[in-house]
Amino acid sequence: MTNKNRVIVKILGQEYTMVSDEPREYMQKVANYVDDKMVEIAEKNKKFSTAMVAVLTALNIGDEYFKLADDYHKIKGEHGKPVEELEKAKELLSLSSMKMEKMEKEYEGLLEEYEEMQENFRKMEASYMELREEVNRLSYECNIKDNKLKKAEKINEDLKNKLMQSEIKLVQTKKELQEFIEAFDE
Template sequence: MASKTDTEVIIGGKVFTLSGYESEEYLQKVASYINNKIADYNKMDGFKRQPLDTQNVLLQLNIADDYFKAKKQVEMLEGQLSDKEKELYDIKHELIATQIKLENTEKNVKNLQSDISEDSRKIIQMETELKTLKK
């Protein structure tokens, strides 16, 4: 199991110590995401006029919205991946069936070529016998 990481981050101008099994870079990235959300909302006059607890709830709702949209996109992509895997399986199955048909066709061609060679040999033999009988 990975070792636990403790790192200090700044969120909204305050220093927090985050702990987790993720890398320090990841924890900093999370803090940066939160800071960007706060900065985006602070650009809106209507947001700044709201009480602090309302601001926090709006930020939490926005982050939850981002999460659910990302989760929905992941589910959609997983569905597409599953469809592509099924399509790939079907194509591989079709390829194998086609290869088997090709092998059988090649075998039939060899057999027919052998039959033609045998028939040609018989024709030559019969023609030779016919010439011998005519003499």
């Protein structure tokens, strides 16, 4: 029996206990992602209920999932093309073995082409991995900057509220001072 990991996460201000075979860090990462998406939707329209925010969040995450799944299938299909070309080269090799004396030069050319395709495939795969890492890094940096921006906006809003309260108190104090002066003059 495997030990389940438990972690308490906060989503839209509500605490939930998650239990999974996945590492705690992973569960927290998933919960943070869902929380960020729900907060984003909740902030766009304060009138939405929690259920409405949850449904819209689920729809947005579903949309992201299907787009990523489509991208994955396209990439997978593109990676299948070199394999198909390799199979064609094998068929040609098999035919050329029957006509070995006539077709030896052609066989050597196909073999070189095959090696070039393998090298190109390795280069493409390495390039893809580098780009994927860069996308992940940039996405992470964007999330950090987005969170900092949200915090700064919150601080700015709090300062605006404090300024408004101070202005109201100043107006009230001026009014009281005016009333005192008028009462004193009488």
